[in-house]
Amino acid sequence: MPGCRYSAQTSFQNIRTDNEKMQQLLEEAKIYALSSRPVMIYGQAGIEDYLIAEAIHNNSDRRNGLFLISLH
Incomplete structure (x- = not known):
């Protein structure tokens, strides 16, 4: 969407699971x-x-760049 901005906020520390x-x-x-x-x-x-996807982005060197995601 033109003019739409989103800041990815999830990190690996925010994701909890008991599933191995x-x-x-x-x-x-x-x-x-x-x-x-x-x-x-x-x-x-x-x-x-x-x-x-957010966690990967936020833990990468590109964390300050655009976060692009395509949903199909």
């Missing part, structure tokens, strides 16, 4: 945040993938 697979995914996501490459998260639409 989700904990493993979050550890992998922390590694992806260190990369300068774009990251594509693919799966069923849901709040979890959005929060992970």
Whole structure:
């Protein structure tokens, strides 16, 4: 949307889970945040993938840049 601004606010510290697979995914996501490459998260639409995308962005060197997300 033109003129629309959003500041990504989620960090890995804000995401809580007891699920072992989700904990493993979050550890992998922390590694992806260190990369300068774009990251594509693919799966069923849901709040979890959005929060992970925000956390990756906020823990990357591009945290002060634009946060782009495409919902399909």
